[in-house]
Amino acid sequence: MTVxxxxxxxxxxxxxxxxxxxxxxxxxxxxxSGYLYRAVTYLVYVTQTDPxxxxxxxxxLQTHPLTLIPRPEENExxxxxxxxxxxxxxxxxxxxxxxxAQHPKVRTWVTEQLKDLPPPFVAEGRDMxxxxxxxxxxxxxxxxxxxxxxQRRAKERPEDLExxxxxxxxxxxxxxVQSRPAEDAHVVExxxxxxxxxxxxxxxxxxL
Ligand code: C5P
Numbered sequence: 602m603t604v605x606x607x608x609x610x611x612x613x614x615x616x617x618x619x620x621x622x623x624x625x626x627x628x629x630x631x632x633x634s635g636y637l638y639r640a641v642t643y644l645v646y647v648t649q650t651d652p653x654x655x656x657x658x659x660x661x662l663q664t665h666p667l668t669l670i671p672r673p674e675e676n677e678x679x680x681x682x683x684x685x686x687x688x689x690x691x692x693x694x695x696x697x698x699x700x701x702a703q704h705p706k707v708r709t710w711v712t713e714q715l716k717d718l719p720p721p722f723v724a725e726g727r728d729m730x731x732x733x734x735x736x737x738x739x740x741x742x743x744x745x746x747x748x749x750x751x752q753r754r755a756k757e758r759p760e761d762l763e764x765x766x767x768x769x770x771x772x773x774x775x776x777x778v779q780s781r782p783a784e785d786a787h788v789v790e791x792x793x794x795x796x797x798x799x800x801x802x803x804x805x806x807x808x809l
Contacts, residue, residue, distance in 0.1 A: 605723075606724070607724050607730035609728065609741070611776070617633055619803065620724075624723040625673055626804060629722050632718060632724045634728075636676045636686075637678065638711060640680070640689060641701055641710075642701045643685055644661060646697070690757065692760065715734075727779045728780070740786035741786060741789055744788060749791075754769065789802060
C-alpha cells in the first residue's frame with residue numbers, strides 16, 4: 602500500500618489512539634502533526650521566545666531543529682539529543698499551542714516537515730485532509746461531544762472534569778480556523794463508540 606490516510610478531528614476526539622491502531626492494523630507508520638505543533642510550543646517555552654512573534658519562532662526552529670520520529674506505538678519528537686516527547690502533553694502546552702499553531706509561518710514549517718515523509722502512512726491532526734495531504738486516498742474527521750471528550754481527557758490530566766471541558770471548548774474555538782473536515786472526508790461521530798468500534802469503522806472504509 603502506498604497510500605496516505607488522513608484522520609483529522611477536534612481536540613481529544615481520539616485521533617491519536619485511533620490513528621495509531623489503524624496504522625498498526627495496516628502495518629504502516631502513523632504520523633501525529635499535533636506532536637510537532639506541541640514541540641514547537643515547548644521549544645518556544647524553553648528558549649523563552651515571544652509566542653506572539655512568528656518570525657522569532659521560525660528563527661529559533663532554524664537554530665534548534667525538531668525531528669518527528671513516527672514510531673509505531675507513539676510518535677517522538679527530538680530536539681538534537683533531547684527527547685521532547687515526555688513534555689508535550691502538559692496543561693501548559695495545551696494552553697499555548699493553539700496560539701502558536703495559528704501563525705501562518707509556523708504552519709508552513711510544520712507542513713514542510715510532514716510533506717517530506719515517505720508514504721504509506723496514516724496522518725492525524727486538524728488539516729491533514731485539507732491543507733497538507735489534499736490528495737490522500739481516504740479521509741476521516743472525528744467528532745464527539747465536549748462532555749465525552751473531557752471524560753476521555755480526564756484520564757490523562759490532573760485537573761477536574763469541568764476545567765478540562767472548559768479548556769477543550771476554548772481550544773475548539775481557537776482551532777476553528779485550521780480544523781474542519783475536507784469536503785471529501787467521512788465524518789465519524791464517536792461519542793457513543795468505543796475506540797475499537799471507531800478503528801473497525803475506519804478500516805471498513807479503507808478496504809472499500
Ligand atoms: O492533536 P493535538 O490536540 O495534540 O494538537 C495540539 C494542537 O496543535 C491543536 O489544538 C492545534 O492547535 C494544533 N494543531 C494544528 N494542526 C494540526 C495538528 C495540531 O493546528 N494539524
